[in-house]
Every structure is written in structure tokens, then in C-alpha cells.
Amino acid sequence: DQQVKQNSPSLSVQEGRISILNCDYTNSMFDYFLWYKKYPAEGPTFLISISSIKDKNEDGRFTVFLNKSAKHLSLHIVPSQPGDSAVYFCAAKFQGAQKLVFGQGTRLTINP
Amino acid sequence: NAGVTQTPKFQVLKTGQSMTLQCAQDMNHEYMSWYRQDPGMGLRLIHYSVGAGITDQGEVPNGYNVSRSTTEDFPLRLLSAAPSQTSVYFCASRSQGPGGANYGYTFGSGTRLTVV
Numbered sequence: 001d002q003q004v005k006q007n008s009p010s011l012s013v014q015e016g017r018i019s020i021l022n023c024d025y026t027n028s029m030f031d032y033f034l035w036y037k038k039y040p041a042e043g044p045t046f047l048i049s050i051s052s053i054k055d056k057n058e059d060g061r062f063t064v065f066l067n068k069s070a071k072h073l074s075l076h077i078v079p080s081q082p083g084d085s086a087v088y089f090c091a092a093k094f095q096g097a098q099k100l101v102f103g104q105g106t107r108l109t110i111n112p
Numbered sequence: 113n114a115g116v117t118q119t120p121k122f123q124v125l126k127t128g129q130s131m132t133l134q135c136a137q138d139m140n141h142e143y144m145s146w147y148r149q150d151p152g153m154g155l156r157l158i159h160y161s162v163g164a165g166i167t168d169q170g171e172v173p174n175g176y177n178v179s180r181s182t183t184e185d186f187p188l189r190l191l192s193a194a195p196s197q198t199s200v201y202f203c204a205s206r207s208q209g210p211g212g213a214n215y216g217y218t219f220g221s222g223t224r225l226t227v228v
Contacts (some may be wrong), residue, residue, distance in 0.1 A: 009152070031135065033113045034217075043202050043219030044155070057203070089154060098162060098206070099170065102155040 003027050003094050006103035014111050019077040021106050022037070023090030024069065030092040034100065035064060035075050038087045046089070080110045114138050118220035121169040125227045126163050133223050135203030141218075143206045144186040147197040148172065149222075155202065160180040161186055193227045200224050 005024045013019045023033075031052045050057040050064045050073065053077035057064050063076045077084055090103040119134045120162040123181030137144065145160035147170075159182040175197060177189040177224060186205075 004154075006154070036219075041221070043204075043221045045219070046217060091155075099145060099157055099160055101157075102147070103152040104152055 001026075002104070004090055004101050004103040004108050006088075006090055008106050009104070010107040010109070012109045012111060013080050015082060016079045019075075019080045019084065019108055019110070021075040021077075021090075021108065023073045023075075023103050024071060025092055027075075027092070027094070028071075029094050030101075031095040032046050032093040033064070033066060033073050034091045034093070035062075036089040036091060036102075038105070040087060044089055077108075080108075082110050082112060085109060086109045116203055116205055116218050116220035119147045120222050120223060121221070122224050123226070125190070125225065127193060127195060127227060129193050130189070130191050131193065133190075133201055133203075135186050135188065135220060137203075137218070138184065139205065140183060140206070141205035141207050142183065144180070145170070145195040145204050146176070146178065146186070146204045147204065149202060150199050154185075158188065158201075166226065171197045171215070190225075193225075195227045198225060198227045216222075 003026050007020045034049040034074045035047040037047045038044040048059050048064050050066050050100040055066050087105045087107050089105045116137045146158040147155040149155050157174045159178040161167045167178050189203045201223045204217050206217045
């Protein structure tokens with residue numbers, strides 16, 4: 001049973017526009033959510049995170065929004081740049097645990 | 113500072129063969145874990161360790177063994193490889209502390225394994 005779901009396998013966005021990547025979860029015991037970015041032939045690298053007690057976290061061009069009632073989070077990238085083309089993974093952490101649960105990933109392509 | 117180093121980067125095995133995927137970190141991290149990445153499945157946790165001598169199973173542990181004799185190393189063993197184990201394997205580590213906003217996870221660059 002997939003506890004963290006990214007229902008869009010791919011997304012294509014024009015350079016300079018906003019990219020919105022979505023993630024849904026089913027378990028209320030998650031206390032932290034993270035986004036990772038992955039280029040081909042490399043390991044995932046951390047992008048941004050949000051605690052379950054917050055509803056927004058911003059870091060430069062990247063903003064993560066958390067809607068706990070809907071069990072939904074989204075990553076906004078504004079403006080999108082060609083270097084943002086990668087696979088993005090949503091991940092969640094259980095309270096009191098170390099391990100992460102990942103979504104399936106969304107491949108973002110930024111078109112010039 | 114090498115971070116998390118995985119070897120080999122690529123490997124082809126025949127069904128039934130055994131092999132060990134190596135993972136080493138030089139950050140003195142207590143927590144280490146192994147994930148596999150498959151198309152449409154994201155990253156799934158195989159095994160993890162919270163310190164030397166302590167290991168536990170993740171979501172998909174069958175067919176894999178681990179041990180943690182030192183803080184630095186966390187090898188993943190395939191005892192009898194099967195085609196279903198064809199995947200890309202990632203090792204990750206983090207400090208047991210708060211780790212900051214990213215929870216301190218550092219991933220290796222992966223091992224691409226093909227079982228024929």
C-alpha cells in the first residue's frame with residue numbers, strides 16, 4: 001500500500017513559468033515531509049522540507065505547501081529554469097523514526 | 113570529503129549468483145539505509161541500521177542481507193540473485209541528531225544491477 005503517492009509521472013513546463021508538483025499521503029503519523037531532486041546517474045539530493053506543524057516553507061525559487069486536512073503537499077518552482085529538469089521525489093518521515101517513505105517520482109521537463 | 117561512496121556503479125549477474133554491494137560513508141553518520149529504485153515505484157527501503165551492530169528490515173527485505181560491523185560501512189548482500197532484483201540501488205546515511213531541515217540524508221550515486 002503506497003503511503004506516499006505522486007500521481008503525475010511527468011510534467012512539462014515552459015521556462016520562466018511556474019512548475020507545480022503534487023504529492024498525497026495517507027498516514028497522519030508523518031511528521032516531516034521532504035522533496036528530493038534526482039538527475040540521471042546520480043543519487044537524490046535534498047531540495048526542501050516542511051514540518052507537519054507548518055503549512056508553508058520557502059527557499060528561494062522553491063516553496064512547499066502542506067494541506068494537512070487534505071493530506072496533500074505541493075512543490076512550487078518559480079520561475080522554472082532548464083536546470084530544474086529532473087525527477088522529483090516526495091518523501092515522508094514517521095514521528096520518532098529515522099526512515100523515509102518515498103513517492104513514485106515525477107519527471108519534470110522545462111522547455112526553452 | 114567523499115560523502116557516501118557506493119561500489120560498483122554497474123554490475124551484471126547471472127540468476128543464482130551472489131554478490132555484495134558496498135556502501136561507505138566518511139561523515140560518522142549513525143544511520144544508514146539501502147533503497148532500491150524501480151520505474152513507477154519510487155524508492156523503497158530494503159534494510160536500515162541505526163548504528164554498528166544494529167540492523168532492521170524495511171519494506172522489501174526479502175532476498176537481501178545486511179550487516180553493520182563498523183560505523184562507516186553498510187554492505188548489502190544478494191545471496192542468490194533473481195531477475196526481480198534488477199534495479200538501481202542507493203545507499204543513504206544521516207546523523208542521528210536533528211540534522212537540520214533536510215534531516216541530514218546524504219545519498220550515494222547508486223549501483224545499477226542487472227540480473228539475467
